[in-house]
Amino acid sequence: MxxxxxxxxxxxxxxxxxxxxxxxxxxxxxxxxxxxxxxxxxxxxxxxxxxxxxxxxxxxxxxxxxxxxxxxxxxxxxxxxxxxxxxxxxxxxxxxxxxxxxxxxxxxxxxxxxxxxxxxxxxxxxxxxxxxxxxxxxxxxxxGGFRIGVSQKLMTRALASATDKDEAEMAHRLMGDWDPATTTWSHLILEDDPAANASRPYPFYLAYALEDEPQKLGKPTDWQAEWKWDGIRGQLILRDGKHFVWSRGEELMTDRFPELARARDFIPDGTVLDGELLAWGDGAPQNFNALQKRIGRKTVPKKLLSEAPVILYAYDLLEWGGADLRQTPLQDRRATLETLCASLPDDAPVRLSPTVPFDSWDTLAQTRTAARDAQAEGLMLKRSDSPYLTGRKKGDWWKWKLDPLTIDAVMIYAQSGHGRRANLFTDFTFAVWNGNDLVPFTKGYSGLTDEEFRKITAWVKKNTQQRFGPVRQVTPHHVFEIAFEGIQASSRHKSGVALRFPRMSRWRHDKPVQEANSLEDLNEMLKTYG
Structure with a gap:
């Protein structure tokens, strides 16, 4: 030790x-x-x-x-x-x-x-x-709560340095369903292990958010555009007569999506697809709310399989005929993927995620505004000649997301954080108006600077009305702009709604409490975006 x-x-x-x-x-x-x-x-x-x-x-x-x-x-x-x-x-x-x-x-x-x-x-x-x-x-x-700031990338760099092996190879070896209690250093790091290779996914290629105007990327003809789907990123692996489904978080999810077992009937061995797991209905992707019913379930009842069937919307081909295609240009990988998907029957659990045609960046910007209508979060921009790299790299892949939805809300409860922020109040509950009452509807934990957290902490200490264990009820006074990616109906929440990825985007010093949004405003957003 x-x-x-x-x-x-x-x-x-x-x-x-x-x-x-x-x-x-x-x-x-x-x-x-x-x-x-x-x-x-x-x-x-x-x-x-x-x-x-x-x-x-x-x-x-x-x-x-x-x-x-x-x-x-x-x-x-x-x-x-x-x-x-x-x-x-x-x-x-x-x-x-x-x-x-x-x-x-x-x-x-x-x-x-x-x-x-x-x-x-x-x-x-x-x-x-x-x-x-x-x-x-x-x-x-x-x-069982061990967490430390060591990223997968940092660890693979260290392993590559210690073993004189390629960093990408190290990243690939650490993927998959290996057990530290049964494997050895030699099997995991040094030797080729065919048994492990059968189920092992490839490290995912991740995109950076596009911060500048897309015109700075160069000629539109050098780029491929796709919808950025709001689902679960996953790889479908078909090897040795079996199939495996892996999430981007390195979680083996094969049993959670039994529909994908039928892919073995149509897709040859030695194939690895990268795509988005989406609930599918009426010939189109459904919103994330439909998929959420399946998340966390290790066994899926027949009724739910019928109500929220899942497909893999494939947008990349990483392995074909047992050959690693990651260094092949995207346009060539895509061509092979299109040929494969064209041969699949209409009821196959794998479908081709379409590209978004455009002839100018302005045209694409206009198309992007309709992303939510397509059940997407925005667009993905990928250089046509790009290889499939490991981890988050700048240059070839970018995500061009829509601006988040926002609503102004009143802070009514505060709780201290953990770790280095244990002495600060960083976890807040927010409410909107329902007549003359404030109704809690979401929590927020991120989005403020350290200085803003220090200021709100000092205010909370002076304006606590009641204590409920570690939670403090405070005087309704401060309004915050809450940003979020989606909204859905929820019977578990008093407000009747739940937000997807809520966070504090702005402290509205300029807005009095009476001008915060209402539950009616949230319900209108639910009608439009839910």
């Missing part, structure tokens, strides 16, 4: 990418191979399941620290992180251990089978033998 703690400190204490990459590369060269695998897994989000509930951890932490539980509970929201709070209040360790990361993870995985007295004894013994940083990391693993 000492080596892993030293790595954590090196990464946590620097903002320089080069320093982080160097620290990771050194670790991947020198740490035991089993610890390297678990480090990759942890930084990739493959965390052990929670072994002890947080209520017990708070009680045990207060007990070992010799402080009353109420005092611990008061300190917790100030620190903003349970693992860190416990690490800070515990006394100095009275022993020392040199167990590695894998030892602790294996012990935590076995802990779920132990009765509570045994779990408590194990946790207290661990706290007594670990220094503060190691305790913090142990607590993170214990709660």
């Amino acid at each position: 000492k080596r892993f703690a030293a790595l954590f400190n090196a990464i946590d204490q620097s903002t320089k990418t080069t320093v982080k990459v160097a620290a990771l590369a050194e670790y991947f060269q020198e740490a035991p191979e089993e610890d390297r695998i678990w480090t990759i897994a942890i930084f990739s989000g493959r965390r052990p399941k929670r072994a002890v509930n947080t209520t017990r951890l708070r009680e045990w932490g207060a007990e070992v620290a010799g402080i009353p539980l109420w005092l611990f509970e008061e300190a917790y929201p100030i620190v903003g992180d349970l693992a860190e709070t416990i690490a800070l209040v515990l006394p100095a360790p009275d022993t020392e251990t040199d167990h590695g990361l894998t030892h602790w993870i294996n012990a935590l995985r076995d802990l779920s089978q132990v009765e509570e007295p045994g779990r408590k004894a194990f946790v207290l013994d661990a706290w007594a033998s670990l220094d503060p940083t190691q305790r913090f990391l142990f607590n993170k693993l214990l709660t």
Whole structure:
């Protein structure tokens, strides 16, 4: 654990990418191979399941620290992180251990089978033998909440440096459904593993938002335009007589979309398609509300399969006949994809996402204004000769989204944030007018600067009306412009509506509370955009 703690400190204490990459590369060269695998897994989000509930951890932490539980509970929201709070209040360790990361993870995985007295004894013994940083990391693993600022790109750069292999190859190897408990460093990083290759997706190519006018991209004839669909980005993989569906977030979703199994009847083995998973009805994509009924369901009842059938709207071909096409120009990949989709029957679960024709940037700008009518968020612009790269790259792919919908709302509740913002109020509940009453309808957590968060925090402390645990009810006084991507009816919300991706876009110092929008305004938006 000492080596892993030293790595954590090196990464946590620097903002320089080069320093982080160097620290990771050194670790991947020198740490035991089993610890390297678990480090990759942890930084990739493959965390052990929670072994002890947080209520017990708070009680045990207060007990070992010799402080009353109420005092611990008061300190917790100030620190903003349970693992860190416990690490800070515990006394100095009275022993020392040199167990590695894998030892602790294996012990935590076995802990779920132990009765509570045994779990408590194990946790207290661990706290007594670990220094503060190691305790913090142990607590993170214990709660299943380990998150640290290591991007997939940073990790693949470090692995490439440590192994003298290509960075894109490293990114590809880390994709897929590998298990740190059963794989080895050699199988995952060094050797070719045909079994893993069958289900492994390619790293997704991600676009940057277009900030300048599209005219700066050059001649329109060099570019392909497509609708930016509001669904779930995914890859459909057909290899070894099986099919696999992966989300952009590296989640295997094959069982959630059983309709796509029929793709094996029409599409040959050795094919990988990139596209958007969309609810489909009446010969066209449906809005995100229809798809949302399917999200989070691991099994889908027949009724829902009938009400919200899903297709893959394919817009790129990454593998064909078992050959990797990513370095082939987009226009050639697209031509092969069009030929493939033209051969599919009308009821196939895969369809071709059409391109958007245009002869000038002005024409395309006019077309873009109709994106919501097409159930899209805007447009994608892709250079016709572009390869399919790994991760987010500037130059060849751009997303040209519509401006968000906005509404002015009144802040009525505030809650402090976490981590570095634990001492600031950053999580707010907003309301609109319904007659003379304010009706809550959404929450917002982002969009303000640090200075604005400090100002609103000072105001909240002086204008709290009531406290409900960590939540404070405040005097209705401040109006904020709330930006969002979509709106839908919701029986779970008192307002009857739910917003998609709400955030604070502007603090309306110029607008009095009485001029905030109303529930009637929201319902009109629901009629238009819902």
